[in-house]
Amino acid sequence: MGDTGQNTNLASEYYVLSILYRMNVNAYLTLGNKKSIDIVIDKNGETLTADVKGLRGTSNFPIDNWNRKHKNHFLIFISFLNKINDLKCLPEVYIVPSTELENEHKELGEKSIIYRNPKGNRTVVELSRLRKLKNKYRDKWDYFFDKKES
Helix, strand or coil, X not given: CHHHHHHHHHHHHHHHHHXXXXXXXXXXXXXXXXXXXXXXXXXXXXXEEEEEEEECCCCEEECCCCCCCCCCEEEEEXXXXXXCCCCXXXXXXXXXXXXXXXXXXXXXXXXXXXXXXXXXXXXXXXXXXXXXXXXXXXXXXXXXXXXHHC
């Protein structure tokens, strides 16, 4: 992955934290490498967790380390659209509850968001699949705060 990939992931995690703080949400970054929880969120005494996946380009988000299917766990996919160095460009953000990752969606032809290659050694979420489900997952920050508080 190298420094470039690591910087993309860090930029993505801090971008999410920035949005959460702007919404007055108590959120905390976890430390470590190869973790499945990047951010812990306190929503009125309830603990939510998020795994943030950053992408410089426009293809696939690797989720090989995803293993936390829980009602309070979310995957947040951040795509910088090949413009990570353009500070005027806002990234695409998709927020997916972990319990919905393997659900089938009619918009995808009854496929799940997850794609596993034929060899079974790679698991990804394709940006194109997320885009087809944008009405359901794009910028769905309200999972993390009460609408009446905003």
